[in-house]
Amino acid sequence: MKSTIPDTGVPITPPAGNGGDREENRQEASLHGEILLRLRDHVVEGNIPDGGRVPERQLCEMFGISRTPLREALKVLAAEGLIELLPNRGARVRQLSQRDLEELFDVMAGLESLAGRLACEAITDEEITAVEQLHYEMYGHYLHRDMHGYFQANQRIHESIVAAARNETLKTAYANFAGRIRRVRYSANFARKRQRWAEAMREHEAILDALRRRAGSELSDILFQHLRNKRKAAIEHLTEPHEDGPSAP
Amino acid sequence: MKSTIPDTGVPITPPAGNGGDREENRQEASLHGEILLRLRDHVVEGNIPDGGRVPERQLCEMFGISRTPLREALKVLAAEGLIELLPNRGARVRQLSQRDLEELFDVMAGLESLAGRLACEAITDEEITAVEQLHYEMYGHYLHRDMHGYFQANQRIHESIVAAARNETLKTAYANFAGRIRRVRYSANFARKRQRWAEAMREHEAILDALRRRAGSELSDILFQHLRNKRKAAIEHLTEPHEDGPSAP
DNA sequence: GAACGCTATTTCGCATTCATTTTTTGTCCT
DNA sequence: AGGACAAAAAATGAATGCGAAATAGCGTTC
Known part of the structure; x- marks a missing residue:
């Protein structure tokens, strides 16, 4: 175990947050592509402590490759905003400040807002039915206080809306x-407060309603507010660590 | 035949800029960063034909560097979606289908829509005044049929709104x-039709009005529609090449 | 005893080198 | 003469090597 990492304040930020799209279809058979996927998962899943140093050498032997393809993958991850590269000082997983999180949530809100608007233009009755199905399922989890199930259904609903937008770039x-x-x-599980939970359910009712009516502009507003509230809950949770933990019914 | 090291005597600004300040851009002092910027401009400005091959070797001698930093830059550009990397077959500038363009315009519409909404929350009176200034300037260019000036002012207005959103990630x-x-x-200059031009001016009036009243939701709608109309005009222009070319007043 | 400065080791950045894969070209066969 | 196959040439993907910067370790000085 090495001593504590000298926190120099981490100034230099990655080149571009980018909303890039790397949907390149599975060309990722090449080594650097393979590494990119694995390394991204490795970082996203939180296997590396926040702001932790990630020496190239260590990752190389970890993946059993040389530095060249690894460095290429690192550059891409930096461009994606997941890590930051300090000149001559190696890579660190990017530590998100509260402000960063707020910004990210707002951008997500904007994208979902857009997705809702577009979805209203193109969504089929069958897709709406599918969303309704998920909604009821989620409601069931809510009643049973099953946070995990609720969370998953919730995510699938939002993904369904994004999918219904028929826009790969957005996706x-x-x-x-x-x-x-x-x-x-992953690092700090968002524990939902009871009150927020109920509120979220009401918002989801409104979402479904607007979607049924294909009221794009309205749905856009609702989704934005929904994500804004989500952001508020998340940030609050981070500032005052735990509010209530009981996940049991 | 010795390979002369291309010491171009590039300043390489030290990793200054420390401090809590997180400027997203231009930390690119390293070679690969420098190359990334130059190559991106090179591609964006359309110096390479659509779908054209981009041999590494050629670019290397063009920039006077070795392949390693260039390849890193290529990976990043591929992640950004500007080029695509074919396995063992080199890089090509990504050819955007009409569908791709539509998607891109819609995403841009979503982002500007978001920017407008956020701007209404944070914009200062001074900033609004600045936007008004640009608006009148743009109107002047419109009256004088100065498309270039109009275009620039237009762009600056949109950039001002994005800046007023106070969200670096979004920016x-x-x-x-x-x-x-x-x-x-660059490759196909969007010639605006007269009618569209007038329409755009009216939309900008509405944008400014909503911004003055800080009506976030409303501005969000207007901006989205504005970009949607822009998209329509652009796509139409691409399908039926030229409608009117005269840039002269 | 702590702060400063010097040196040694580690790590990074880029160039170069090696190994496949693709493309081109030249020849041979139909 | 045209097409197919094969070998050469070029280009890509990955690895290694070397110089430079940074970190760490250690000694000296106030």
């Missing part, structure tokens, strides 16, 4: 930003 | 997507 950007936030989710 | 993503579209702009 990719959405996935990218979601990845950045997910890292935080 | 970065916006710049990224704008870059992808700009490539198309």
Whole structure:
């Protein structure tokens, strides 16, 4: 165990947050592509402490490759905003300040807002039915106080809306930003407050309603507010660590 | 035959800029960063034909560097969606289908829509005044049929709104997507139809009005529609090449 | 005893080198 | 003469080597 890492304040930020799209279809058979996927998962899943140093050499022997393809992968991850590269000082997993999180949530809110608007233009009755199905399922989890199930159904609903937008570029950007936030989710699980939970359910009712009526502009507003409230709950949770933990019914 | 080391005597600004300040851009002092910027501009400005091959070797001698930093830059550009990397077959500038363009415009619409909403929360009176200034300037260009001036003022207005959103993440993503579209702009200059031009002016009036009243939700709607109309005009222009070319007043 | 400065080791950045894969070209066969 | 196969040439993907910067370790000085 090495001594504590000298925190120099970490100034230099990655080149671009980018809403890039790397949906390149599975060309990832090449080594650097393979590494990119594995390394991204490794980071997103939180296997590396926040702001922790990640020496190239260590990752190389970890993946059993040379430095060249690894460095290429690192550059890409830096461009995605997951890590930051300090000149001559190696890579660190990017530590998100509260402000960063707020910004990310707002951008996610904007993307979902857009997704809702677009979805209203193109969604089929069958897809709406599917969302309704998920909604009721989620409601069931809510009644049973099953947070995990609720969380999953919730996520699938939002993904369904994004999918219904029929916009691959949006979908990719959405996935990218979601990845950045997910890292935080892993390290600090968002415990929902009871009150917020009920509120979220009401918002979801409104979402479904607007979607049924295909009221794009309205749905756009609701989704934005929904994510804004989510952001508020998340940030509050981070500032005052735990509010209530009981996940039991 | 010795390989002369291309010591171009590039300043390489030290990793200054420390402090809590997180400027997203231009930390690129390292070679690969420098190359990334130059190569991105090179591609965005359309110096390479659409779908054209981009041999590493050629670019290397063009920039006077070895392949390693260049390849790193290529990976990043691929992640950004500007080029695509074919396994063992080199890099090609990504050819955007009409569908891709539509998607990009819609995402841009979503981001600007978000920017407008956020701007209404944080914009100062001074900033609004600045936007008004640009608006009148743009109106002047409109009256004088100065398309270039109009275009620039227009762009600055949109950038001002994005800046007023106080969200660096959004700003970065916006710049990224704008870059992808700009490539198309260069190769096929969007000639505005007269009618669309007048329409755009009216929309901008509405934008300014909503911004003055800080009506976030409303501005969000207007901006989205504005970009949607822009998209329509752009796509139409691409399908039926030239409608009117005269840039002269 | 603590702060400063010097040296040694580690790590990073880029160039170069090696190994496959693709592309081109030249020849041979139909 | 045209096409197919094969070998050469070029280009890509990955590895290694070398110089430079940074971190760490240690000694000296106030």
